[in-house]
Amino acid sequence: MNSSLVTIIIPCFNHGKYLPDAIDSCLNQTYSEIEIIIVDDGSTDNTCEVTKSYPSVTYLYQKNQGLSSARNTGIKHSNGAFLVFLDADDLLLHDAIAYNIEYLKKETKLAFVSGAHQVSTIDNIKIKTINESVVFDHFQTLLRKNYIGMHATVMFRREAFDEVLYDTTLKACEDYDIYLKIAKKHPIAHHNKVLSVYRRHQENMSNNIPFMLSTVLKVLNRQKHNLSKKDDLLALQEGKQNFTKYYHKLLFDQYKNCTNPFEYILFLFDTNFIKIIYKRFKVKLMGRFKNYKFLKNIIPLKGKRILFNLGFHKGFLPPIKKVKSGDFDRLSPFSKNFGYDRGGPIDRYYIEKFLEEASDMIYGRILEIGDNDYTLRFGKEKVKTSEILHINESNPKATIIGDLSDAPQIEDNSFDCILLTQTLHLVYDYQAVIKTCHRILKPGGALLLTVPGITPIDYGEWGYTWYWSFTGQAMKKMMAEYFSKSHSKINTYGNVYAATAFLYGMGLPEIKKEMLDFHDPRMQVIVTVKAIKEK
Incomplete structure (x- = not known):
């Protein structure tokens, strides 16, 4: 195998008329x-004749x-260490x-690695550019959508196909299938450079909409049995x-x-079209009866509470002056220590969930504040x-003494990853901390940051330097000062419920997981940031 050679593989079935351009x-x-x-x-x-007019091109025939x-x-006949797949009716741009x-x-x-592409007519009249920006969580993003779109923008390492090949049982979406299989096991990347041209014409397979959807x-x-993370x-x-x-x-x-009346008739007899109409009609119909208004008028308040607690009547709200406050009917919290004395703080669930999901970024030389528990727990053998880092010499574990808001002793471009959990709110000049983190990160390095949103303030010593709470919008504005928007998430x-329980000092074991996992963007207990320093 030639370590510098790139093999471009062009499958062709009766597309000889397009092949010379490709x-x-x-x-x-x-x-x-x-x-x-x-x-x-x-x-x-004439695919064979066209190909043989190019002496430098290898021609393979199969039934x-x-x-x-x-x-x-x-793939089997390739000699390159890198592979690119181009359809016979599409084009690669020169670079x-x-x-x-x-x-x-x-x-x-x-x-x-994958990039962006253009869409044009077969006569090379540009229609649009497809340019997705994806920096984080490539596998999850691929599950949500095929952000690559055109496989000619992808360059593979040859060894990626040592463990997986294209599925011959699939008649479409075989490229999407291979992306998912590889991305589940290996790191991948995406950039915004336009690399290729998808030429649209009536013979494109993607014009068969019901077939494409079912495939x-x-x-x-197929991916479902491989997924264990809830976010996946x-x-x-x-x-x-x-x-x-x-x-x-x-x-x-x-x-x-449709402009032809005959085409309308074809749609009316198309089972796929009828199924879609039915589904849409069904959703609207069920929505009409969703609130069961007639039941509201005859079921007593106690019965409505029972239905709500059983998971029915999710829209139930107790009338004014009929709210039952129960154990929350008090003026002091259950814990004045964030719930540490009741099994652990609720906010740590969100912080550790965030770090677990971002663990692939925790590698190399890593900086953490106060201790390195999260570094070792989530970085593991990648560390x-x-x-x-500690503010003074009172911490015997500290390897660097200093204040992140003013740390000239730390060299530029020093760290592959910085873990900054629940620290920023304790620094008055928090913008200076972000500026320092950006400066001391290596190009391509990651800042993994968490800050409190809805929170009690520490009853102990930290309460005297607890300056801030943050929102997601505030963090977006703040991070944009130093990190590219496309490189921050x-x-x-x-x-x-989670916010109320946290304010009252309930411990993590006292809360059902499903009650924590529900996301309401207007009730922000924790805000997290993943930011990559541009290369």
């Missing part, structure tokens, strides 16, 4: 170390077995290979909803744009050097 776009690359393989999947047109099989054949291979050579752990849902459903499962569910809405809209748009955690 091959020329490969030959015109600024990066010269390429091999081009055409896999003729049983074509009956018609489908796109996945053709790609696998190309596509050079840009992606440079990216993969710098980021040696990545299994593949993409099949691909997503939620992302999967969101993805199924997103794809369903997207393809339903496309089908309705087709119906609305090379663990540094502990702000999340909030909490709901009215």
